[in-house]
Amino acid sequence: MSLPKFEHVKRNHPKLADWLDQLNVYICTQLSSGAAFLLPKLAAAKLGLTDGEAFILLELLAREGILHRVYNVRCRETDTLLATVDSIDALDDIPHCDDCDSDHPSSDLRVEIAFKPVGDGLMRAA
Amino acid sequence: MTDSNAKKPTALKTSRSSGLQDQANRQIAYYIGVAEKSDKPAIQELVLRLADETHQDQRRLRRRINPFVAALLAIAVCVGSVWVCTYNAEQRSTPTEVCVSVIAFILAIALILLIALLSGVVSESVFAKLFALLPSWMRSLWPRFHDKD
Numbered sequence: 001m002s003l004p005k006f007e008h009v010k011r012n013h014p015k016l017a018d019w020l021d022q023l024n025v026y027i028c029t030q031l032s033s034g035a036a037f038l039l040p041k042l043a044a045a046k047l048g049l050t051d052g053e054a055f056i057l058l059e060l061l062a063r064e065g066i067l068h069r070v071y072n073v074r075c076r077e078t079d080t081l082l083a084t085v086d087s088i089d090a091l092d093d094i095p096h097c098d099d100c101d102s103d104h105p106s107s108d109l110r111v112e113i114a115f116k117p118v119g120d121g122l123m124r125a126a
Numbered sequence: 127m128t129d130s131n132a133k134k135p136t137a138l139k140t141s142r143s144s145g146l147q148d149q150a151n152r153q154i155a156y157y158i159g160v161a162e163k164s165d166k167p168a169i170q171e172l173v174l175r176l177a178d179e180t181h182q183d184q185r186r187l188r189r190r191i192n193p194f195v196a197a198l199l200a201i202a203v204c205v206g207s208v209w210v211c212t213y214n215a216e217q218r219s220t221p222t223e224v225c226v227s228v229i230a231f232i233l234a235i236a237l238i239l240l241i242a243l244l245s246g247v248v249s250e251s252v253f254a255k256l257f258a259l260l261p262s263w264m265r266s267l268w269p270r271f272h273d274k275d
Contacts, residue, residue, distance in 0.1 A: 013168070013172065015167075015168035015171070016168050016169075016172065019168075040157060050160050050161070050164065051156075051157055051160055052156075052157045052158065052159065052160025052161030052162070052163070052164065053160070053161055053164050053166065053169050055154075055157035055158075055160075056157070056158070056161040056169060056172055056173055057169075057172075059176060060172060060176065063176065063179070071146075071150050073146065088147050088150055088151070089147075091146040091147050091150065094146065105145070106145025106146050106148075106149070107145065109145075109149075110149070111146050111149040111150045111153065112153075113150065113153050113154060113157070
């Protein structure tokens, strides 16, 4: 992937260029293998960074309009993905869990911070 | 992990926002906390920079006027301007008085647009498009939007 936006981010953050390059390779690998989301925890493990460091790099790409932060809501019981929402406010509207046939209270649900590519530029590059 | 196991939304919806929002906020706070303790100066710099941008966004939001108050103000100004114009027409005012009323009406519309912008009802991009329709000398009076042309 050599998206102009990505190169722009690297130019603006030269000290992060190496990590951004590694993240770039990771993102392309994940997308080409069919993954829909990028999780900070998994990116951290792959890049040898801490969760927080991986999150902050992904967040940087989100601020630059390359990625998009989303919130996955999963049932704790079955780990079923119930919804993926774009904003914290949208967590208001989570569907009924069909697996458990229940409207779970929030304590039975797990929110997972994830990132998705914006548009299909990254997908094509991958 | 893919979207394929995502359940289709059903008609039943619940409101569990605060609990889920708390979870999401806690998770973000955890990530930022870990990143702040990073031994990599470049990452620490980035954390500070992103935090600063977030604070600026929050300050911008706080500066916005309550939409309800803005709507009341806008309605009051509009009704007042229409009343002044009607009154002038009924009183067979002089051309100067009519002219002043028309200018007041235009200023009232401009004020309504400004209130709509400040209250966040209309986005800046919409204003930028409206602004592009104005003559260039008018646009030069407001460099902020002029730059976006």
